[in-house]
Amino acid sequence: MSRPDASGAPAAPLAVTLGEPSGVGPDILLMLKASSDGxxxxxxxxxxxxxxxxxxxxxxxxxxxxxxxxxSPEEAGEVPARALAVLPLAERQDETPGTPNLLNGIGTIAAIDRATGFALDGQASGIVTGPIDKKALYDVGFRHPGHTEYLAELCSRRVGIDLTPVMLLTGPELSCVPVTIHIPLAEVPRQLTSELIVTTCRITAADYRRRLGVAAPRLAVSGLNPHAGEKGAIGAEDEAVIRPAVEMLRAEGIDAIGPLPADTMFHPPARARYDVAICMYHDQALIPAKTLAFDQTVNVTLGLPIIRTSPDHGTAADIAGTSKARPDSFRAALSLAWRMAEIEARSGATQR
Known part of the structure; x- marks a missing residue:
């Protein structure tokens, strides 16, 4: 990460990638810049x-x-207030709305690579990524399930160890982490282990302390089966896999409770009792998060040596170029990335 200045403020700007140019990535950044007054x-x-x-x-x-x-990133602070600082890619990009160009995928990957490099070198305080078109990337040789896994590989290469990325969806009313992510629902019971749950929760708790400023994060761990398995009557995973993981976390001093029935975890009184819900599979986490605050929820990657945020929506190619896109989630992603950088910078300044 970038070194803080004497005041504890981040010393470097955020690096932004727009994702698929034929989607709404360019729209929402341009709309934000036009309406932001700097x-x-x-x-x-x-x-x-x-x-x-x-x-x-x-x-x-x-x-x-x-x-x-x-x-260079350093020159970004020298541009006028109404200007958008753009560090050019070598690759040309076609912005025709709704029509991905094969060459766009090459530029999209290059942007991710360079942004990550700048963040790892301290020239960027973090990265904010726009929504990608996975098919367009697959057509040019991309072989990762998504942004999260690719960023983890880029960072792992640099630091020389295999990193475990954790996806956090966070909004004004609810924050959720799925333990398993982009796999078929039928695969979840086979891939879910106590070790995976514990690792996910450790990373979540550590980044909540370090980058989100929560000194003692409270984790609510969901069950897998209806009613959290009814003590084994509706599936064995809740008692055999999830409960031992919660016990291990508590033994380490992490404030974790569960397994909890997922159908009663997300109403307001329940949400007031925890900082983040740890869910067992993708939709168990993302459905409540997006239902409560679709336009304000941010996708954050935990467990990396860099800060990364992203809006929680896709490319929305059908409305690209029409001014119909809502930039709220992208604004929230920018704001959260900067706030995380400020928290980390203040912490670094305090420790010096």
Missing amino acids: RLPPLFVLADPSMLKARAERLGLAASIDVAIVG
Whole structure:
């Protein structure tokens, strides 16, 4: 991470990638810049400047935003308030809404690679990534389930150890972590282990303390089966796998409770008793998180040596270029990444 300055503020801007250019990634950043009056966190975008200029023209925002080409992250702080700092990619990108171009995938991967490198080198305080089109990336050789797994591999190569990424969906009313992520539902019982649950919870608790400023995070661990298995009457996993994991966590001093019935974990009185819900599979976590605050929920990757946030939605190619996209989740992702960087910077300044 970047070293804090004497005041404890982050010393470097955020690195932003736009994801698939034919989706709403360019729209939401341009819309935010046009409406922000310079109130966005310090940032620079890794993109093709001509693509951004073309989308700004399409959205009728060209008169409101200047695209300022910079040669390094450090130069981002020198651009005028109304300008968007863009560090050009070598790869050209086509912004035609709703129509992915094969070459776009190459540029999208290059942007992720460079942003991650800047964050690892301390030239960026964190990265905020736009939504990707996985099919477009697969067509150019991408072989990862998604952003999260790819970022973990990039960071693992740099630090020389295998990192375990943890997906956090956090909004104003609920924060959730799925223990298993992009796998078929039928595979969940086979891949769910006490060790995986414990590892996920350790990483979650550590990053809540280090980057989210929660000194003693409270974890609520869901069951897998209806009614958390009814003590083994409806499936064995809750008692055989999940309960031992919770006991191990408590023995380590982590404030964890469970397994809890998932159908009673998410109403307001229940949510007041914990900071983050640890869920056993993807939809068990993401359905309540997105239902409660679809436009304000942020996807955060925990367990990495860098800060990474992202909006919780996809490319929305059907409304790209129409000004219909809502930039709320992207604004929240930028704000949270900067707040996490501030918390980590203050902590670093205090320890010096």
